[in-house]
Amino acid sequence: FDNIFNDSTFYFPVVPIGEFIVQEVDITSSITRCNQATNYWITYNNTGTVTTNGYVQLTPDSLTTFIEAIPPPDSTAGNDLFWFYENLQPINPQQIHIIFDMPSVEEIGTNIYFEANIETWEGNGDDKGTINSELVCAYDPNDKLVSPDREGNFVLFEEPLFYTVRFQNTGNAEALVVRVDDTLDTNLDI
Secondary structure (H helix, E strand, O other): OOOOOOOOOOOOOOOOOOOOOOEEEEEEEOOOEOOOEEEEEEEEEEOOOOOEEEEEEEEOOOOOEEEEEEOOOOEEEOOEEEEEEEEEOOOOOEEEEEEEEOOOHHHOOOEEEEEEEEEEOOOOOOEEEEEEEEOEOOOOOOEEEEEOOOOOOOOOOOOOOEEEEEOOOOOOOOOOOOOOOOOOOOOOOO
């Protein structure tokens, strides 16, 4: 280097020392909240030294329902979804975005398990990624009380009825929207 202030570009080529088939797959998700759509992302990468062709497989939890994926799956078998890839260059990560509906509050606290796999058509470069998350729900077992509360449920004419609506969140997640609705019988005058 004759001149330290010389503005030049120097290229240093990277040459592999051998041919290796190494691939990685990872799966992540947003929070698994009951009765809501949950986003999942599969990231797969060729960390080897040769271009590969093969497939990515997703095995979702049987309690969930597939909504859509970007890109859409190339094939399905039972609940499993498959994406085929061609010419996956080394150090060129790709991502699949999938959306699933979560089960209802009856499954509160259940672990939701997803498994993603990657493999070449020849059966090389296989890798597995898993995610296991607890299904969280806001749950409100509310009730309504009326006074007077007489045996036989009778009241006197013109006697007022006083209602108490009780609600609380007994689930394992915060309640995002709280709305209290109470519909009175059409024979009652509020």
